[in-house]
Structure formats: C-alpha cells, structure tokens
Amino acid sequence: MTRPRGLLTLASVAVAFAAADTYVVVLCLPDMMGSVGLSIDELQRAAPILSGFLLGYVAMLPLIGRIADMRGRLPVLTASLVLFALGSLVTAASYDLGSLVAGRFLQGVGGGGLVPVTLALVADLYPVERRSVPLGVVNGVQEFGSVVGPLYGALILAIGDWRDIFWVNLAVAAALAVAVDLRAPRTGRRRPDWIGAVLFLALVGAVLLVMRQPAGLITSVRWGAPFVPFGESTSVWWSPLGVATTVLGIALVLWLLLAPQAYGRHLVDLRGWWASTRQADLPGAVLLAIVLGGVILAFATADPQVQVFSAAGPWYLAVSALALVGFVVHARRTPRPLVPRGAFRGHPAVAAMIVSLFVGAALIAALTDIPIFARATVYSDSQLRAALVLVEFLVALPIGAVAGGLLARRLPNGLVAAAGLAVAAIGFVLMAGWGQDTLHHLSASAVLAVTGLGFGLALAPVNATLLAHTAPESHGVTSALLVVARMVGMLVGISALTTIGLRRYYAVEADIASPHDVCGGLSTRCSAYTDLLQHAAIEQLQAVFLGAAVCALIGAAVAGFGFGRTPRTH
Amino acid sequence: MTTSPARRALIALALAPVTALALTGCGGSAGDDNTSPADALAAAKKAMDSASSWHMTLSTKSQPPDGNGVLKADGVGTHDPEAWKGDVEAMIKGLHANVPITAIDGKVYAKLPFTLKYTTIEPSEYGAPDPADFMDPDTGLSALLTQLDGARKTDTARAGDQIVTTYAGTLDGSTVRKIIPSASSSGTFETTVNINKDHQVTSVSVTGPFFSGDDAVTYDLTVDDYGQDVKITAP
Numbered sequence: 050m051t052r053p054r055g056l057l058t059l060a061s062v063a064v065a066f067a068a069a070d071t072y073v074v075v076l077c078l079p080d081m082m083g084s085v086g087l088s089i090d091e092l093q094r095a096a097p098i099l100s101g102f103l104l105g106y107v108a109m110l111p112l113i114g115r116i117a118d119m120r121g122r123l124p125v126l127t128a129s130l131v132l133f134a135l136g137s138l139v140t141a142a143s144y145d146l147g148s149l150v151a152g153r154f155l156q157g158v159g160g161g162g163l164v165p166v167t168l169a170l171v172a173d174l175y176p177v178e179r180r181s182v183p184l185g186v187v188n189g190v191q192e193f194g195s196v197v198g199p200l201y202g203a204l205i206l207a208i209g210d211w212r213d214i215f216w217v218n219l220a221v222a223a224a225l226a227v228a229v230d231l232r233a234p235r236t237g238r239r240r241p242d243w244i245g246a247v248l249f250l251a252l253v254g255a256v257l258l259v260m261r262q263p264a265g266l267i268t269s270v271r272w273g274a275p276f277v278p279f280g281e282s283t284s285v286w287w288s289p290l291g292v293a294t295t296v297l298g299i300a301l302v303l304w305l306l307l308a309p310q311a312y313g314r315h316l317v318d319l320r321g322w323w324a325s326t327r328q329a330d331l332p333g334a335v336l337l338a339i340v341l342g343g344v345i346l347a348f349a350t351a352d353p354q355v356q357v358f359s360a361a362g363p364w365y366l367a368v369s370a371l372a373l374v375g376f377v378v379h380a381r382r383t384p385r386p387l388v389p390r391g392a393f394r395g396h397p398a399v400a401a402m403i404v405s406l407f408v409g410a411a412l413i414a415a416l417t418d419i420p421i422f423a424r425a426t427v428y429s430d431s432q433l434r435a436a437l438v439l440v441e442f443l444v445a446l447p448i449g450a451v452a453g454g455l456l457a458r459r460l461p462n463g464l465v466a467a468a469g470l471a472v473a474a475i476g477f478v479l480m481a482g483w484g485q486d487t488l489h490h491l492s493a494s495a496v497l498a499v500t501g502l503g504f505g506l507a508l509a510p511v512n513a514t515l516l517a518h519t520a521p522e523s524h525g526v527t528s529a530l531l532v533v534a535r536m537v538g539m540l541v542g543i544s545a546l547t548t549i550g551l552r553r554y555y556a557v558e559a560d561i562a563s564p565h566d567v568c569g570g571l572s573t574r575c576s577a578y579t580d581l582l583q584h585a586a587i588e589q590l591q592a593v594f595l596g597a598a599v600c601a602l603i604g605a606a607v608a609g610f611g612f613g614r615t616p617r618t619h
Numbered sequence: 620m621t622t623s624p625a626r627r628a629l630i631a632l633a634l635a636p637v638t639a640l641a642l643t644g645c646g647g648s649a650g651d652d653n654t655s656p657a658d659a660l661a662a663a664k665k666a667m668d669s670a671s672s673w674h675m676t677l678s679t680k681s682q683p684p685d686g687n688g689v690l691k692a693d694g695v696g697t698h699d700p701e702a703w704k705g706d707v708e709a710m711i712k713g714l715h716a717n718v719p720i721t722a723i724d725g726k727v728y729a730k731l732p733f734t735l736k737y738t739t740i741e742p743s744e745y746g747a748p749d750p751a752d753f754m755d756p757d758t759g760l761s762a763l764l765t766q767l768d769g770a771r772k773t774d775t776a777r778a779g780d781q782i783v784t785t786y787a788g789t790l791d792g793s794t795v796r797k798i799i800p801s802a803s804s805s806g807t808f809e810t811t812v813n814i815n816k817d818h819q820v821t822s823v824s825v826t827g828p829f830f831s832g833d834d835a836v837t838y839d840l841t842v843d844d845y846g847q848d849v850k851i852t853a854p
Contacts, residue, residue: 088717090732273777563738585733
C-alpha cells in the first residue's frame with residue numbers, strides 16, 4: 050500500500066466533516082422549517098430533519114464495517130463519500146419536508162459509512178498494541194467535528210442561507226471522494242465507462258431541474274411544457290420531465306447491471322456491491338432501520354394539541370415492535386449478526402450503552418432547542434446570533450471531556466460519569482426556568498458552560514467502562530455500537546422530547562385567553578398578548594429542557610449504580 | 620469488437636430517456652389576438668368579479684427585515700357572501716407561524732399559534748388586511764387590474780399547461796396598500812399580469828418597497844379554480 054498515512058488523514062478529515070454535518074442543521078432549523086412550510090408550533094414535525102440523518106447513520110454504521118472487510122477500504126470510503134455528496138445535493142435542492150428528509154437520510158447513510166471504514170484502516174495500519182492512540186485520534190476528530198459543526202454552519206450562514214451549507218458540503222464531499230479515488234490502485238488499462246458517466250451526469254442534471262423547477266424554464270412557452278404535471282397531479286415527479294428522470298435512473302441501474310465488460314470499467318460495480326451488502330447482514334440492518342423509522346414516524350405525525358400520538362402512531366410503533374422481534378430472532382440465527390453475540394457480556398458494558406442512549410437524548414435537546422430558544426426570545430432578527438448562543442456550551446464540552454479522562458484515572462468511572470450527568474441535569478433544570486431576557490444575562494452563559502462541562506465529563510468514563518468490560522478483539526465493533534447507541538438516543542430523544550414536551554404544554558396551558566380579554570376589550574393586539582404568545586413558545590421549550598434533565602438524571606443513575614468497579618489493568 | 624444487436628439495444632435503451640427529453644421540449648404556441656391591454660385587463664377583472672369563487676395564493680420569498688410580516692396567504696374566496704378562508708403564513712419576531720384564518724361578515728377569525736380555538740382579531744392591528752376585502756370588486760384584488768398605469772402587452776409565458784399573455788405596468792402605493800398594508804404609500808410598484816385565453820388572470824407579480832426601507836420586494840399572486848362551489852361559514 051502506498052502512502053497509507055495520507056489515506057488515514059483523508060479518511061479522518063471525512064469523518065470529522067460528516068460528524069460536523071450531524072449538527073450543522075441545528076442552527077438553521079427555524080429557517081429550514083420555514084422553507085418547507087412548518088410553523089413554530091410544529092416542532093415535532095421538524096424532528097425528522099435531524100433524525101433522518103441519524104437514521105441513515107445508525108442503519109449503515111454497523112453494516113459498512115463488514116462490507117469494507119469484503120470489498121476493501123478504499124472503494125467503500127469513496128462510495129460513502131459519493132453517497133454523502135448525493136445526499137447533500139438532494140438536501141440543498143429540496144422543495145418540501147419529504148425531499149429534505151430524504152436528502153438528510155442519504156447524507157446519513159454516506160456519513161455512517163465513513164466511521165467504520167476509518168477504524169478498519171487503523172486496524173490495517175497499526176499492530177494491536179499500537180492501535181489505541183490512532184483509535185483515540187479518530188474518536189477525537191469525530192467529537193471535534195460535532196463541536197465545530199454548528200460553528201461551521203454559522204460561518205456559512207454569515208454570508209449565505211441554509212441551502213449554501215449543503216452546496217458547500219456537496220463540493221467538499223466530491224473533492225474528498227476524488228482525492229480518495231486517486232489513491233486506488235489501477236488494475237489493467239480498461240476504457241472508462243463513458244455511457245455510464247453520461248447517464249449519471251444526465252440523471253443528476255435532470256434531478257436538479259425537477260427539484261429546483263427553475264423559474265426561467267417553467268414560465269417559458271418553449272421549454273416549460275415538460276415540467277407540467279400530468280392531469281390533476283401536483284407532484285413535480287409525475288410530469289414528462291419527472292418521468293424521464295425516473296426512466297433515466299432505471300436506465301442507469303440497468304446499464305450498470307447488464308452492460309458487458311467490453312464497454313470498459315463500470316462506473317459502479319452494482320452487482321458486486323449488492324452481493325457484498327447481502328453477505329453483510331443486510332436483513333439485520335433493514336430491520337434495525339424499520340424499528341427506528343417507525344419510532345420517528347410515530348412521533349413526527351403526532352398532533353400534540355390532541356395527544357402524543359396520531360391515529361397512525363400506535364400502528365407505526367407496532368411495526369417497530371414487530372421489526373424489533375424480527376431483529377432479535379434474526380440476530381440469534383444468522384451466522385454473522387450485526388451485533389456480535391456476546392459482545393456485551395458484562396453488566397457494566399450494557400450500562401455504558403444505556404448511559405450513551407440517554408446522553409444522546411439529552412444532548413440533542415440542548416443542541417436543537419437552545420438556538421430556537423434564543424431565536425424566540427432575544428435574537429428574533431438574527432439566526433446567526435441565535436446560533437452563537439451555543440458557543441459556551443460547545444467550548445465547555447471538549448474541556449469537560451479532557452477533564453473527565455483525567456479524573457477517571459483517580460476516581461471510579463461510575464462516580465465521574467454520574468457526577469457529570471448530574472451537573473448537566475441541574476443545568477437543564479435551570480434552563481427550564483429561563484425567561485424572555487435571561488439570555489442577555491451572564492448567568493445564562495454560566496449555565497450553558499456548566500451543562501456542556503457536565504456532558505463532557507461523562508464521555509470518557511463511559512467509553513472507558515465499555516472498553517474495560519468487552520473483549521479487546523471486539524473493541525472496534527463495540528466502540529461503533531456505543532456511537533450507535535448515542536445516535537439512537539438522539540433520534541428517539543429529539544422526536545419523543547419535542548412531542549411529549551409540546552403535549553405537556555398543551556395539557557397544562559390548555560389554551561391562552563382570547564386577545565379581546567387580554568387587551569381589555571378595546572383592541573385585539575397589544576404587547577401583553579404578544580408577550581403571552583411568546584411566553585407560550587418559550588414554555589414548550591422549557592418543557593423540552595425538563596425532559597432533557599430527566600434523561601440526564603436517568604443516565605447519571607445508571608452510570609452511578611451500573612458501572613461497578615473498573616478492573617485495574619495495572 | 621463488433622456490436623451485437625443485443626448491445627445495440629442496450630445502448631438504445633440507455634439513451635432512450637435523453638431522446639424522450641429532447642422530444643418533450645418542443646411544442647406549444649402563443650394564442651395571439653389583437654385586444655388592447657385595457658380591454659384585456661377589464662375583461663380579466665370581469666371574469667374575477669363574476670366568478671362565484673376563486674382560489675388564490677399571495678406570497679413573497681423575501682424576509683421582512685425586522686422579523687415581522689406576512690409571507691404567504693393561501694385560500695379560497697367567495698363573492699356572495701364576501702368571505703375568505705385559508706392559511707396565512709406570518710413571520711412573528713423571526714419565527715414562522717401558520718395561522719388558519721376565516722374572514723366573513725366583517726369579522727376575521729384566526730387560530731393563533733399555541734392556541735386551540737379560533738378568536739376574532741382586528742387584522743389591521745397585525746399589519747394584515749381583512750382577506751374578505753380581497754373579494755371586493757372596487758378595492759380588492761380585481762381592482763388592481765384596471766388601476767394599472769401604462770399597461771402594455773409585453774410577452775407570452777407559460778403557467779402550467781396554459782399559455783398566457785403578459786401585461787406590464789405600474790401600480791400606486793396607495794392602491795397596493797389596500798392589499799399589503801406595509802407597502803409604502805409613496806412608492807411605485809412594477810407590476811406584471813398574466814391572463815389566459817379564457818380572459819382569466821392566472822398570476823400577478825408586484826415589485827416595490829413593501830417593507831420599511833427602499834429595498835424592492837416581490838409579492839406573487841396566483842389565481843385559479845374559478846367558479847368552484849365553495850361555502851364559507853364562521854368557525
């Protein structure tokens with residue numbers, strides 16, 4: 050292998066980039082909601098913008114490691130980056146909530162593929178005894194990425210709008226994909242697949258035309274006809290151009306499947322990929338995705354004014370439950386399941402996974418709802434300044450992480466993690482009491498910093514507990530699964546906390562008085578009434594913060610009682 | 620290497636959508652007649668006023684600079700009684716809010732965010748028009764058509780599957796203010812109107828100083844579903 054370290058560097062940059070993308074949307078969520086027509090009192094419907102990415106990430110993360118073992122690291126790395134780039138394209142060009150979530154999901158699938166491949170690269174390059182440092186570096190860049198993600202978003206928002214974030218993503222991911230692909234060894238000299246390449250470019254162009262509906266073309270007498278939907282339909286895809294795009298997509302797939310080798314190196318070896326995906330426990334990954342997708346839908350379709358679940362909600366959950374049973378049964382039968390049997394033998398290892406889950410749920414509440422809170426109270430005219438409120442939290446998080454690592458050397462892991470999460474819980478309880486102008490005060494910064502510090506403290510002890518109680522040869526898989534647990538916590542947390550928070554708000558508030566009553570019968574708008582509306586918006590966020598505090602407390606309890614005594618290695 | 624029929628078929632298959640795309644690009648011709656702009660606009664106004672109902676959307680892509688304003692109104696209006704029902708998307712203190720509105724009998728009922736019931740509001744206090752007034756032949760949307768200054772025929776364009784004729788002119792701020800109250804009354808608003816073969820307005824685009832400051836902002840109005848059987852009642 051040539052220049053393997055360079056490849057690892059590229060892969061690490063890609064991992065940091067994908068991690069940054071998980072949280073990049075938290076800043077512009079209010080504006081993205083507006084762009085797809087969601088109102089501020091429909092927060093629960095916006096949750097899939099975040100959880101769609103997490104779902105793709107979680108479904109792919111365990112699967113990709115296997116595929117990388119079979120197909121080699123480089124092609125999987127390139128493919129993940131290409132998928133990530135395509136997801137960015139769909140997100141940037143999205144025209145409604147469905148297309149936005151589809152784009153985010155595709156981004157997640159690509160992003161989720163990067164981590165296990167990079168970990169596998171480390172295993173290829175370093176002998177067992179020298180792996181811990183580079184593994185730590187990979188974990189480090191991932192954490193670093195999630196911290197700088199919102200700031201990177203803020204940087205672009207300072208000069209553009211939220212779509213620009215994803216156009217930049219597209220460019221960076223495409224550049225990284227090319228850089229990685231250039232390092233791939235070239236076997237033989239075959240003609241490139243020109244027909245495949247032309248079909249692919251035409252498909253991308255057509256998808257962009259259909260999704261963006263350029264005004265200059267659709268109002269043109271000469272060029273607009275193919276954009277007009279058939280009959281009474283309003284779907285942009287059920288039009289001559291939309292159908293042609295679909296046919297183009299099918300043609301590309303058929304070409305890649307059926308075209309003879311004589312036409313040159315295939316653009317994508319679809320048959321080969323499909324074969325390795327099937328060997329890598331695809332049913333397990335699909336079942337897991339159905340479990341989580343059902344949970345997302347159950348909460349996202351709710352109308353919290355009425356109840357926590359929509360009429361279809363219990364059905365989505367039933368499908369989830371069935372898929373979960375299927376997943377467990379499948380894991381017992383298949384020779385190489387997604388989660389290796391016996392990977393979590395010790396109780397503390399299971400406890401670490403559970404803590405991770407609740408940390409994810411509480412963390413995502415902070416990351417999403419603090420900027421929205423800022424927007425609703427003091428920075429209504431600037432999404433950038435609203436986003437920058439998170440800075441104190443984000444800076445404190447890695448400081449806490451380092452401190453947690455140092456403390457865990459002298460004190461039991463369970464104690465450090467429990468203390469950190471208890472501090473975070475207190476932070477959330479304080480946030481739940483924030484009012485209209487709290488963010489103007491220094492005390493708010495202190496609360497944010499302390500909460501971030503608390504979360505940070507818990508990270509290292511949780512990782513250390515997991516590693517101490519799992520077999521060394523499965524550390525790669527179990528570390529990945531710890532990330533998965535946190536992501537699942539985020540994904541369920543963002544959906545459940547918002548919906549339950551909103552439901553709680555409506556249950557307690559029932560209704561605010563009519564403007565006539567509030568404004569003394571003379572007028573239907575007065576500052577008292579506007580304040581009341583704003584207060585209501587704040588209260589739904591306070592309910593979410595309280596939910597996050599409960600999650601952090603549960604995490605603290607599980608860590609405190611479940612981690613046990615850490616076996617000393619020396 | 621010779622190209623077998625099977626391979627040729629495969630290439631043809633692969634290229635089929637490209638050909639299909641190229642073919643669908645053709646066709647469509649403008650319906651040209653010689654009515655004067657004033658007559659065409661008057662006929663369009665009559666079509667609006669005589670229809671029992673129509674569906675409309677009024678929207679802007681611009682962000683109000685101070686974080687407050689109407690971004691979109693999407694609803695159906697009827698002439699008898701003069702009423703309007705639909706959703707208004709407003710920006711209130713930088714946050715998007717969808718507000719279901721029913722306007723009838725001089726009252727405006729709104730379901731404000733975070734509330735469960737409709738309450739009556741005085742729209743002018745929210746910087747919004749009473750949408751039932753949109754239907755008034757003298758001061759509503761149709762009145763804009765005949766108050767267009769310097770109306771001239773400019774172009775033909777496409778609105779979905781229809782070919783429309785475009786008329787351009789300017790509107791006074793005082794006229795525009797009746798529809799969007801935040802418009803500057805001293806401003807001049809560049810306006811284009813699209814009218815189809817059945818003398819129906821399909822869309823109107825108005826550009827000018829809608830928000831505070833001199834920045835040009837565009838509001839787009841689309842009108843369709845003329846004469847559907849719609850009954851609007853107070854909630």
